[in-house]
Amino acid sequence: MQAIPQENIKDASQGLRAIAHELRLAVLCHLMNGPMCVAELLEATGASQSNLSQHLAKMRMMGILKNERRGTQVYYRIADPAFEGLIMALKNIYCPEMCT
Amino acid sequence: MQAIPQENIKDASQGLRAIAHELRLAVLCHLMNGPMCVAELLEATGASQSNLSQHLAKMRMMGILKNERRGTQVYYRIADPAFEGLIMALKNIYCPEMCT
DNA sequence: TGACAATATTAGATTATTATAATATTGTTC
């Protein structure tokens, strides 16, 4: 009996890689509080427009985020609530004092 | 109130990168069942000796694994049980049917 | 001490990620 069976290791490691980046992780954390449009994420992260857009695209393609157009703006949100569990587990490691 | 505060994002993303690799994740999963020596991990993963050794070194330096020499063999184990929580959260995403 | 077993390290070429700059797309308003 193994934590994650061999057949799922490849997918799981790809999923990890998809969030294993400073900017992408920051985006994910911001989106924990609900959907945000790109302009808001730009403001919140301080990234360049092009760079943020590319990272959003990557997370979208990896199935981590979903987006929805509203007029001229595009809103992003976390696609699968299970990813929030992952963030929480991370938080437990890197800022345990916040996790009482 | 944010999932992981900005000041911890860098560390957390580095920690993620440290396990965001097929072989390293496989090693971590094997070690969920208890310590193993390098030869056993070689057998279990099918990696080359040099390659495995380098990945073990990386995880050791990132504080994810600890090692202990016993005679001519070296045993590895998960350094911080909180990492097991991370694996479980991953499992919840990539093989939810196993998580009832 | 010499030979062997187990593991670690180094050097190197290859491939993957990343950031920036430039350009393109899409929607809105007049």
Added chain:
DNA sequence: GAACAATATTATAATAATCTAATATTGTCA
């Protein structure tokens, strides 16, 4: 439909991650 705002895409140069092959280290035992 022209001008603008918001976002996406492409090209590309720079950096980082990876694997293999070769070599080094450490411990055991005769």
